[in-house]
Amino acid sequence: MDAMFAPSLVNSPVIPGPRPRVALLASGAGTNLAAIARAVADGELAVDLAGLVCNVAGAGALDVAARYEIPSRIISHLEYDDRASFDAAVLEALRAFDAEWVVMAGWMRLVTPAFLEALAGRVLNIHPSLLPAFRGLRAVEQALAAGVAITGCTVHLVEPEVDSGPIIAQAAVPIEDGDDAEALHARIQRAEHKLYPAAIAIAIARARETSR
Numbered sequence: 001m002d003a004m005f006a007p008s009l010v011n012s013p014v015i016p017g018p019r020p021r022v023a024l025l026a027s028g029a030g031t032n033l034a035a036i037a038r039a040v041a042d043g044e045l046a047v048d049l050a051g052l053v054c055n056v057a058g059a060g061a062l063d064v065a066a067r068y069e070i071p072s073r074i075i076s077h078l079e080y081d082d083r084a085s086f087d088a089a090v091l092e093a094l095r096a097f098d099a100e101w102v103v104m105a106g107w108m109r110l111v112t113p114a115f116l117e118a119l120a121g122r123v124l125n126i127h128p129s130l131l132p133a134f135r136g137l138r139a140v141e142q143a144l145a146a147g148v149a150i151t152g153c154t155v156h157l158v159e160p161e162v163d164s165g166p167i168i169a170q171a172a173v174p175i176e177d178g179d180d181a182e183a184l185h186a187r188i189q190r191a192e193h194k195l196y197p198a199a200i201a202i203a204i205a206r207a208r209e210t211s212r
């Protein structure tokens, strides 16, 4: 069984105002990036994908960006002395993409409060658990070790504390007998791929409604 509960794109709100520009941050395979790009290409998510910043040369996310003709920049954290100077470089790239929102799609770096402040809180993240349960690394393994029957994924606004911040949307995913971390993570990712495009529309629509 896939996601037991998740907002669907069919029910996600119309985003009021001009089509928003959204930039992406990714470090890994980029399956969430692909799901978001597919939703945009299919006309289900009415945003423009302005660009990708990836901190890992050779990451799958870069291939996904190329496939969907999303401009990308590689900025390796290894080339910076500290988190502040790395975040400043990423911020500069995001500014060049002229994006209103930033979507972390498997961004494996902690960000500084200054980074979040500069982006005025318009940063989304996806985490493979039902937050506030199982924050931090290895959330899938944490759920298996805890022996829970249901876990899932959460899209939330990013705040300085790791895996905190207002929750935008969640999807519940059952843990089945015999699941190992790989099988469970694959099931959670199928839910993520449905949840994230819908959650992006929800977050942007909500922010625009409240700023009217």
Ligand code: GRF
Pocket: 026, 027, 028, 029, 030, 031, 032, 033, 105, 106, 107, 126, 127, 128, 153, 189, 192
């Ligand atoms: C996802 O499972 C997400 O929950 C976590 O990192 C993973 C990224 O996967 N934050 P992908 O690169 O989108 O395939």
